[in-house]
Amino acid sequence: MRIELGEPYSSILECPICPQPAHPDYSYVHLGAVKVNRGGEMTMVAPEGEITYQYKPIGRGSEIVIYCWCEGGHTFELVFQFHKGQTFVRAIRDQDVAKNEDGSTAWPPELWRD
Numbered sequence: 001m002r003i004e005l006g007e008p009y010s011s012i013l014e015c016p017i018c019p020q021p022a023h024p025d026y027s028y029v030h031l032g033a034v035k036v037n038r039g040g041e042m043t044m045v046a047p048e049g050e051i052t053y054q055y056k057p058i059g060r061g062s063e064i065v066i067y068c069w070c071e072g073g074h075t076f077e078l079v080f081q082f083h084k085g086q087t088f089v090r091a092i093r094d095q096d097v098a099k100n101e102d103g104s105t106a107w108p109p110e111l112w113r114d
């Protein structure tokens with residue numbers, strides 16, 4: 001995966017679950033939280049604040065997980081994991097966003113944005 005250098009906003013994160021490009025929400029992805037696992041010491045930055053706790057180590061390197069959701073209602077985690085000098089990236093699907101009793105979407109919390 002190669003990311004473009006240059007001006008801000010030159011690359012847009014797209015939802016890996018939306019049937020692109022027909023789905024109108026595939027490029028409207030929100031960031032919910034970030035977790036960094038450093039040998040079993042997990043630090044999470046979430047909308048409510050930061051927390052550090054012990055967790056199981058992931059291999060011999062660190063792992064960075066970014067929790068994301070799109071306006072189409074899909075949730076997924078972007079996982080960056082170091083391994084032997086390279087960084088692997090993968091997306092893991094999570095449960096889709098729930099609906100409220102009145103049928104509206106119960107959007108998950110997200111990191112602060114303007």
Ligand SMILES: [Zn+2]
Nearest residue numbers: 015018070074
């Ligand atoms: Zn989506």
